[in-house]
Amino acid sequence: MLVKDLMSWPVITVFDNSTVGEALAILRRKNIKHLPVVDNNQALIGVTSETDLVKTFPGGRELSSFQSNLLSRTPVSKMMQINPVFVAPNMIVEQAALVMRTSRISCLPVLDEDSILIGILSKNDILDAFIASLGLGEGGTRITIFYKKKWGFLSELISFADRHNTCIDNIVSLGQELVLKTKGRSGGFVHDLKKAGYNVVDVSTIDPPAKTVAGS
Structure with a gap:
């Protein structure tokens, strides 16, 4: 099984000039854990998550009006992980799982030969494949x-x-x-x-x- 067989697509993304507030709203509205950050050509430049976006505030998920106002003016490019680890769509799933494990990350953006984001592979996707391989469904x-x-x-x-x-x-x-x-x-x-x-x-x-x- 290859990465392209398991990855989620189309991918929900955010532009690098979007605000942290906008990115946070997308994460919560779509109930997703990771949000790839792309430029106008859909080239991947980073990945962010709710944890990344609110970790500077001790209050966690519940933000004060001051904090919300600050996030609404902060570009997401200031609070993302740059140069994220990624994989190709034709990589075998076992190898992708090893990359995820050794890199201690829970998602992998999937890029084509032109470095364009075409999917995302999560830890849950790999877990689902493992469950299916055992026929537990x-x-x-x-x-x-x-x-x-x-x-x-x-x-x-x-x-x-x-x-x-x-x-x-x-x-x-x-x-x-x-x-x-x-x-x-x-x-x-x-x-x-x-x-x-x-x-x-x-x-x-x-x-x-x-x-x-x-x-x-």
């Missing part, structure tokens, strides 16, 4: 086994699953463990795994998400 069975490194490992797993009409929806490697998310009958499949010498660590049932009743 749907019901089924979660089977955890120790990773048995040998030739024909995956073909053997699939053969056992086919034998018992078990559909393997997701396979994720987590260190020395392999997590399988399956649908259908899993009892016989698990039995065959154990019989073949696989160390089955855990078998858990995943309930499907509760349906939201309209009007509730």
Whole structure:
């Protein structure tokens, strides 16, 4: 999966000559955490957040009339993070996650080959992708086994699953463990795994998400 498959777009932005008050209003109205700052050519020049905008005032989110008046005259370019870390749309998601982790940031602007802002990737976007890779948004069975490194490992797993009409929806490697998310009958499949010498660590049932009743 690539960054362009997960990023949010179009991106809500603010111009560098906009005031802090205007930027703060956009953040709160749109309920977003980060706001890229661009010039008239949509080239990225910085990133700001509500924390950046109000951190100079001890009152936090609740600003006095004096503070609000001051922010309404201060350009956002004075209170933004310049030269932000960014990624390309064709970068793999795992690499982007590593960049985010090592840089200790929670969002990554996405720039094209002309350095134009085309998207933004957040920590929540990556978390959603991880949840989806484990198949946690749907019901089924979660089977955890120790990773048995040998030739024909995956073909053997699939053969056992086919034998018992078990559909393997997701396979994720987590260190020395392999997590399988399956649908259908899993009892016989698990039995065959154990019989073949696989160390089955855990078998858990995943309930499907509760349906939201309209009007509730």
